[in-house]
Amino acid sequence: IRRIGVYTSGGDAPGMNAAIRAVVRTALYNNIKVTGIFRGYEGMIEGDFTEMVSRSVSSILQKGGTILKSARCPEFRTLEGRKKAYDNIQRSGIDALVAIGGDGTFTGAEIFSQEYDIPVLCIPGTIDNDLYGTDYTLGFDTANNTVIDAIDKIKDTAASHNRLFFVEVMGRDSGCIALNAGVAGGAEAIMLPEKETAIDELIDMLETAKDRNKTSMIVIIAEGDKNGGAYNVAKRVNEKFDFYDTKVSILGHLQRGGSPSSFDRVLATRMGYFAVNELLKGNRSATVGIRGSKMVTTTLEEALRGKEFKLDEELITIAEVMNI
Ligand code: ADP
Numbered sequence: 001i002r003r004i005g006v007y008t009s010g011g012d013a014p015g016m017n018a019a020i021r022a023v024v025r026t027a028l029y030n031n032i033k034v035t036g037i038f039r040g041y042e043g044m045i046e047g048d049f050t051e052m053v054s055r056s057v058s059s060i061l062q063k064g065g066t067i068l069k070s071a072r073c074p075e076f077r078t079l080e081g082r083k084k085a086y087d088n089i090q091r092s093g094i095d096a097l098v099a100i101g102g103d104g105t106f107t108g109a110e111i112f113s114q115e116y117d118i119p120v121l122c123i124p125g126t127i128d129n130d131l132y133g134t135d136y137t138l139g140f141d142t143a144n145n146t147v148i149d150a151i152d153k154i155k156d157t158a159a160s161h162n163r164l165f166f167v168e169v170m171g172r173d174s175g176c177i178a179l180n181a182g183v184a185g186g187a188e189a190i191m192l193p194e195k196e197t198a199i200d201e202l203i204d205m206l207e208t209a210k211d212r213n214k215t216s217m218i219v220i221i222a223e224g225d226k227n228g229g230a231y232n233v234a235k236r237v238n239e240k241f242d243f244y245d246t247k248v249s250i251l252g253h254l255q256r257g258g259s260p261s262s263f264d265r266v267l268a269t270r271m272g273y274f275a276v277n278e279l280l281k282g283n284r285s286a287t288v289g290i291r292g293s294k295m296v297t298t299t300l301e302e303a304l305r306g307k308e309f310k311l312d313e314e315l316i317t318i319a320e321v322m323n324i
Helices: 016-029 040-046 079-091 103-116 140-161 176-184 199-211 230-240 252-256 262-280 300-305 313-321
Strands: 003-008 033-037 049-052 096-101 120-124 163-169 189-191 217-222 245-250 285-291 294-299
Touching: 003 016, 003 040, 016 033, 016 096, 016 262, 033 040, 040 079, 079 103, 096 103, 096 262, 103 120, 103 285, 103 300, 120 262, 120 300, 140 163, 140 176, 140 217, 140 245, 140 252, 140 262, 163 176, 163 230, 176 189, 176 217, 176 313, 189 199, 199 217, 199 230, 217 230, 230 245, 262 285, 262 294, 285 300, 294 300
Parallel strands: 003 033, 003 096, 096 120, 120 285, 163 217, 163 245, 189 217
Antiparallel strands: 033 049, 285 294
């Protein structure tokens, strides 16, 4: 391998910059040149490339977002789009890729590497933590810290005014942030996309909490909850449940930003280092991940079509037990 192309794609996540830095510096350490590809597959198709040297990644370790930018690129789903991308890659001497993103990004990478026989290692970057092949994805820990910070603040005002708050957190298909935030933030109820909670069931939980003389309550709702989001849940609960005052707070995109936590910085650095070393060892198609405290690889085949990602059932039970 003489030149690695690195890109970030799909939804951005804190820690992506730290991963770019680790890829660049590990490659340079091994006398491999690095091309930065802007805006994921879009930049690949347009040839929007830049030479990365060690100074290109100075002081980005602590920055949220991604200096290489990210995009969603429908054209890469077509043969013609991928042909254009390959021509650009070949012209610039890139002979291996490191992709940082979610499962859409991995799917594109797998198809591309099979079509053009180019090795590609993937780094899981998404706040949703819903990828198979790793215990933690980049950005999940930071997003949780952001959410907890917000919930703590909401709890202060909820307690002062005897309020019931419905807080919506990110996760269209994944309840990881909601579950974690629910446990860490001491929520009275958690609504997850993976586990339907009927409104009547939620009201029962809130009635119980009220009977226990709780004067303020927090319900965490993942955006993908089947009841249609925090406003809908609040409206339907209000029709039947009488509490002092109810409010809705949708945390939104602030969950995607911010300086990565110490955990995400170290994880990103390990993943970037590990991905480049796997390429050097001849691995041609895999995602890196962490299992326990060990770095592991999973083939893209298994990561994309292996077992379904599952929420931690025990943590769901623990969250319920904590509301006794
Ligand atoms: P994420 O990587 O966060 O899951 P997306 O699902 O938007 O984000 O995927 C990112 C990009 O990966 C897409 O915009 C597209 O360019 C590429 N991609 C996703 N699925 C495919 C596919 N089946 N074939 C080719 N490219 C794909």
